[in-house]
Amino acid sequence: QSALTQPASVSGSPGQSITISCTGTFSDVVHDNYVSWYQQHPGKAPKLIIYDVINRPSGVSNRFSGSKSGNTASLTISGLQPEDEADYFCSSYTSSTTVGFGGGTKLTVL
Amino acid sequence: EVQLVESGGGLVQPGGSLRLSCVASGFTFDNYAMSWARQAPGKGLEWVSGISYNGGGTYYADSVKGRFTISRDNSKNTLFLQMNSLRAEDTAVYYCAKNPVRALLPFDYWGRGTLVTVSS
Numbered sequence: 001q002s003a004l005t006q007p008a009s010v011s012g013s014p015g016q017s018i019t020i021s022c023t024g025t026f027s028d029v030v031h032d033n034y035v036s037w038y039q040q041h042p043g044k045a046p047k048l049i050i051y052d053v054i055n056r057p058s059g060v061s062n063r064f065s066g067s068k069s070g071n072t073a074s075l076t077i078s079g080l081q082p083e084d085e086a087d088y089f090c091s092s093y094t095s096s097t098t099v100g101f102g103g104g105t106k107l108t109v110l
Numbered sequence: 111e112v113q114l115v116e117s118g119g120g121l122v123q124p125g126g127s128l129r130l131s132c133v134a135s136g137f138t139f140d141n142y143a144m145s146w147a148r149q150a151p152g153k154g155l156e157w158v159s160g161i162s163y164n165g166g167g168t169y170y171a172d173s174v175k176g177r178f179t180i181s182r183d184n185s186k187n188t189l190f191l192q193m194n195s196l197r198a199e200d201t202a203v204y205y206c207a208k209n210p211v212r213a214l215l216p217f218d219y220w221g222r223g224t225l226v227t228v229s230s
Binding site: 034036038040046093098099100101103104 | 145171205220
């Protein structure tokens, strides 16, 4: 059982926007700003796309954005493209010295 | 260009041991914390362990505490994971990941992974 809860799947059509939520207990998602998001295509290693809730690494499309409200962090992908079809994982601290991942969300671009 | 290359995976019997290695290049290895994460077949990601830039701090998931040991050799730009008392549920692709200077998040670069299969 993951420390962080994500929907198992989301879908959208090309050009649309989708949002993936990541909900944790009060002590992990709310009290710090270290939520990060990863994209993983089948058979590939994960790739960092958002860190510290809202920041994008260099080279990541500005179609990806992150936010947080209460104990829920969110990843929004705007202008969906076929290559966005992948699994997405959130991550945060679950204590001062341990890290948790969400169970992952499969994004289908219709 | 940051590169992380894992090795050491393979088939091992329950109760056995395995040592994973991760050779890093393209950045100043001894300036950064490092981590191991794993992914069981068809499942999600699980953080396994992390280590501070100088090896002075080591951190473990409850699922591996007491069985796995993380270490690093900064002179060889290499991260290790010693895995003992292996169980079937340890079967996974093990990824090496780079962290920021003094934190376990985020994982800003990942290796391609090495497969560990625990089976008799």
